[in-house]
Amino acid sequence: MALLVLDRKDLELRAEARHVAVYERGQRCYTVPLRMLDRVVVQGRVLMDSAVFSLFAREGVGLVVIDARNPDCSAEIVGDAGSFNRRMLQVRRARDPGWRSAFARVVITRKLMAQWRVLQRFWSARPDLRRQFVRLQRGFPVYIEQIHKHSSSGRRVRAIEGAAARVWFSVYQRLFPEGLGFEGRNRRPPRDPVNVGLSLGYTLLYGEAVTAIRGLGLDPSIGFFHALRPDRKALALDLMEPLRPWVDHWIWRLFRSRTLRPEHFTEKAGRCSMGEAGRSNFYRSWAARRSGFARVLRAYAARLGAALLDR
Numbered sequence: 001m002a003l004l005v006l007d008r009k010d011l012e013l014r015a016e017a018r019h020v021a022v023y024e025r026g027q028r029c030y031t032v033p034l035r036m037l038d039r040v041v042v043q044g045r046v047l048m049d050s051a052v053f054s055l056f057a058r059e060g061v062g063l064v065v066i067d068a069r070n071p072d073c074s075a076e077i078v079g080d081a082g083s084f085n086r087r088m089l090q091v092r093r094a095r096d097p098g099w100r101s102a103f104a105r106v107v108i109t110r111k112l113m114a115q116w117r118v119l120q121r122f123w124s125a126r127p128d129l130r131r132q133f134v135r136l137q138r139g140f141p142v143y144i145e146q147i148h149k150h151s152s153s154g155r156r157v158r159a160i161e162g163a164a165a166r167v168w169f170s171v172y173q174r175l176f177p178e179g180l181g182f183e184g185r186n187r188r189p190p191r192d193p194v195n196v197g198l199s200l201g202y203t204l205l206y207g208e209a210v211t212a213i214r215g216l217g218l219d220p221s222i223g224f225f226h227a228l229r230p231d232r233k234a235l236a237l238d239l240m241e242p243l244r245p246w247v248d249h250w251i252w253r254l255f256r257s258r259t260l261r262p263e264h265f266t267e268k269a270g271r272c273s274m275g276e277a278g279r280s281n282f283y284r285s286w287a288a289r290r291s292g293f294a295r296v297l298r299a300y301a302a303r304l305g306a307a308l309l310d311r
Contacts, residue, residue, distance in 0.1 A: 004032060004040045005283045007276070013040075013048040015055040034059040035185070039290075041066065041209070043279070052214060057225055061063050064207040066200070086217045089308045090235075094222050097293060098200050099152070103224040104149050104157040110242035111161065112147075115168055116140045118245045122175060125256070132171045134154075139167060154225065168245075175252055179262060189271040197251040197282070202240070205247055205293055209236035212297040216305045244291060259285060 004020075006013070012023040020040075021031045034055065043066040056063050085109055093099045114138065123133045143164050147157055164292075169184050178184045182194035190196045213220040223234025225241070254260040264278025273283065 004037055005043075005287075006040070006046050007279050007283070009045050011044075011046045013052045013128070015051040016048075018055075018059065018302055020052065020055065034061055037061050037247050040285070041204070041207075041212070049202065062207060062211045064204065066203060068258060085220075086308065087219050090222050094224060094228075101154045101157070101223045103155040107225050107238055107241050108157050109144055109147055109163045111244065112140050112143055112164060114245040115240050118249045121249060122171075122252075126175060128280065129171070129174055130173060130229075136167055136171050138305075139164070157225075168172040172248060176255060180255070188307065191267075191270055192272050193257065193260065193262060193265040193274070194251065194252055196265060198248065199252060200274070200282065201247040201251055202244065204290070205240045205243060206233070206236050206298075207296045208290065209233075209240040210299040211295050213239060214292065216301045218301070218308075222299070239297055242300070243296060246293075250285070254282070254285060 006022070010022070010025045012026075014021045014023060016031060018034050019031045020037075022029045035080050038060075039054070039062040041064045053063070055061075078195045093103075119133055119137055121136075123130065123157040126133075143160050146160050173184055174184050174258060176194055181192040181196055182190075186192070186197070187199050210233055213233075218235065219271045220236045222228065222234035223236075226232075226234040226237040228234050259281045260274075260278055264275050264281070266273050266275060
């Protein structure tokens with residue numbers, strides 16, 4: 001199954017039977033059979049009418065709309081085949097503080113273990129930072145022990161995860177050249193090239209998580225670790241949390257290999273944006289890795305579904 005990325009101005013999508021046609025300035029460019037697609041990513045001014053949305057929903061094609069100015073909160077997905085019974089169980093679990101706390105412990109333990117594994121890769125590539133890596137590495141067993149000590153509550157788990165994240169980014173920023181201006185995580189808007197990459201990477205991962213959850217018949221808005229809010233899908237954030245360190249690693253590799261370079265970015269009024277050449281490289285790299293992320297997220301969703309049913 002293919003990924004279709006539309007990131008230029010003056011494009012239009014039109015529904016034609018079981019195909020989607022792409023037009024540019026009123027001229028038909030090409031058509032794509034929907035049986036070949038499982039996701040469409042739109043970034044920029046792309047016109048489409050309700051027939052396109054209806055077609056995507058009917059054929060189960062995911063649609064991710066990315067606002068270049070604010071990639072952190074840009075994902076909107078269509079295509080939803082829910083299961084009433086599973087969603088009722090999901091609501092019941094979301095009201096159970098004990099279940100939510102147990103879920104939080106599992107999710108954040110997975111994330112910390114992923115950070116530990118990614119750290120090994122950083123270490124081999126940057127032996128000059130060995131001292132910082134050793135200090136960070138020694139902290140992970142302590143964090144994990146604290147999470148499971150006395151069956152920590154969800155609030156306590158969040159505090160531990162936040163402390164680990166601060167230490168993680170304090171070392172992560174040292175991996176990048178000073179010229180990129182990366183001094184830790186910032187967003188809405190991202191103010192440097194690394195944060196632009198991280199925000200866009202997390203947004204795409206979020207879209208894959210929503211698809212995995214909906215494929216199982218669950219509601220992506222009802223989560224157990226992240227707080228419920230009307231402007232985000234909390235369960236998608238829960239599911240993707242253990243994979244964030246791997247996105248961090250991928251973004252670092254894009255800059256280290258110079259697949260992304262400073263000239264691919266522009267800054268205006270405190271907002272950093274990725275240009276067309278950078279987006280082309282970025283999405284090409286994402287397309288090569290997307291299936292791996294999607295496979296892991298589907299496995300996480302399946303385990304969650306089984307846990308909801310007490311299997």
